[in-house]
Amino acid sequence: MAEKKVVKSFLFGALAGAVTGAVTALLFAPKAGKELRKDIADTAQTVGEKTVELSKKAGTSAQSLVKKSTDWAVDIRSKFGKRAGAEEASADEEAESVAR
Template sequence: MAADKKGKDLLIGAVVGTVLGAVTALLLAPKSGRELRADLAEGVHNVSEKTQQVAGTVLDKSKQIASTISEKTQTIGSSTSEWAGKVKDKALSWKNGKTDEAVEVPVAATVIVTEEKESEGEEK
């Protein structure tokens, strides 16, 4: 969310700064009306191109961020499902009277959490 706001603020700042700079330079330069209009048209064209470039960059970065978030969410979801299955199995074992396996439930949860942290460290 903050990255989207930074990208949007950067885009707005770039456009406003470019427009103000171009207008100031054109209005302060001693030129005829025809030359001034041609320079203004060129400035508008340049601003349009730069805006499209920045928008393309922001779009690419947004897609990369969305992809990363999707991958992390899937990883967490599969790990959570795996962990829930193990806890369920241990709980059923305990319910059926196998008390030795029931003691392992907290240990199994710790192992899964530790494995997740290790895999996150390798990805970075």
Template sequence: MAEKKVVKSFVYGALTGAVAGAVTALLFAPKSGKELRKDISDTAQRVGEKTADLGRSAGSAAQSIARKTSNWASDVRAKLNKRGQAEEETSAEIVESDSAAR
């Protein structure tokens, strides 16, 4: 019997605490639900806009890097082609001089 009384007291205490906590939360809440939902919506919209801006910035940066890399690669190819042509000319001159010497 005493055990039932302890359980009953605990349940009443828990319910009373829950109700008191809920009332306190409602009384001390800084904003109404409607205002809070609006703030959440506005913040979500701003986050979405910032994300889109960052995405555009990242895309522009990636394009710039791709352009610079492409230009660099073209320059390297051109230098290698010049070097290859110079080596071919040098090789041709050596072959001609060998042929003339014979």
């Protein structure tokens, strides 16, 4: 779990660093205003596309995690549910025999 947080933090930091570096390079490059604005727009579009791609991957990973968690919970419930059900059934039978 901690490893996923480290990877997530690293990816976020790398993305933030890439954006900051790209914007800084564009702003300090000796270009005309029109050319600079085009470069900024192109970079913004590229960053937007990469953000969408990363969001889709994160969504897919989250869905996979939910599926695994659900399967795990169902498995645990079925293992412990059978034991609890058997204990409840024997308790019900005892209660009925006492009532008779």
